[in-house]
Amino acid sequence: MIMSLGPYASFIVTSYAAAALVVVLLIGWIVLDYRSQTQRLREFERSGVTRRSGRSATDTP
């Protein structure tokens, strides 16, 4: 089935493309931020700076 978007196709396609782009940027930002924070925590642990509890900062119970 070929979808017909009529004379305003550019408005519809731009709306969906913009939504997809913003969602992808949000996901990318959150994933990269997670990697950055876990990497920094591992660097601290390697240099001997640990939490008072002695647990790894990236660990979960």
Place this chain on the structure above:
Amino acid sequence: MTLIDLANPTRFLALTGRLLPWLAAATIILLTIGLYQSATAPDDYQQGATVKIMFIHVPNAWLSMFVWGVMSIASLGTLVWRHPLADVAAKAAAPIGAAFTFLALLTGSLWGRPMWGTYWEWDARLTSVLILFLMYLGLMALWRAVDEPSRAARAAAVLTLVGAINLPIIKFSVDWWNTLHQPASVMRMGGSSLDKSFLIPLLVMAVGFTLLFVTLHLAAMRNEILRRRVRSLQMMQASRVAFSEVGISSREDSTSKEVGAA
């Protein structure tokens, strides 16, 4: 697991680790179904194919207010109950809410041009949503401007609660003022005025976008908890360096006194 159990960030991290894959999968499935239904939905007799823009505009508009509502509850948690994760929840939600509000404004504008003949009109609904977007940006700037997280949290919580006044203004702006924006057609007294062929894809997309928010919010909260751990370890490292420097200088002082006495 109770809300009090979740006050422990380590337990919260464990829970998000287990929940996130399931939430992400449910989000992808629902948004795929919603996009398929949106693509195959019939044209509206007045709007034509531009009705398809509504399937992303309306969920984003709902979420722009819903996210501020979540932040307002979190702000109460910060100010009243002092829940350790309340401020984390509010801070993590702000950029996501700003993104949804931006999309609501953009897609509304792209729908407005062919339907109203203009991208923008300074009517009550559009202006109040623009104010909401600016408030999101202001909150994000506030969190970045104050170094100490607890001080920033209290100021941001007060600002969020004051900003919540805007939510009923947005919702009822179409009833209180004569606006270009159409009145509510889904959530209204007497039920939805939408045909099922439009209502079902719209609701599926709305649930899909809400799940997307929950998934992104939990992931962003996890990042914020890790960021605070990084900060506390940085401070711990700085204090160790400071103590060791004090120790060295006091040893040098005592040595010089001993030399002087000799």
